[in-house]
Amino acid sequence: MSVEVMEEEWLYSEGQVRALLEWVRGRAGAERSVYPFMCIVAEQALRPSEAQALRVSDVDLPVHGWGKLNVRSRRTASEIPLKPRLVEFLREWISEAGLREGDLLFPSRGGRPLSTPEYQRVWEQAQEAVLPRDERYSWRLGEPISSASPAW
Secondary structure (H helix, E strand, O other): OOOOOOOHHHOOOHHHHHHHHHHHHHHOOOOOOHHHHHHHHHHHOOOHHHHHHOEHHHEEOOOOOOEEEEEEOOOOEEEEEEOHHHHHHHHHHHHHHOOOOOOEOOEOHHHOEOOHHHHHHHHHHHHHHHOOHHHOOHHHOOOOOOOOOOOO
């Protein structure tokens, strides 16, 4: 199995991630799935392709306690625990967006998967607005990052 290892200096700090997500929350525009998509990618260290494929049926969101996120890639399936605050966040998102059991969790307009250009454009705008030029790594969306206290 191949694993990509990155130097810590190439990862955004918790504060940077929080600031980027806060900017995205207010400016995702017509594509309202971008903010919850980016939150889950950041918090759960998912690849964007994994998050794009998620359906409402892939999340277990109990009324109280920890939930589960069932992630599938080409060759594997993983069950990832969701902290109670993420469970509540996703419950609110699903309700607000009017999503149903078989729907994509982060659809673009028309119910299609959120496209890479849609979220990358917002991510690049967030970096330009929030980070000094020497701290921008636009290609890093989807790399393993962690945020213990995200903006949501």
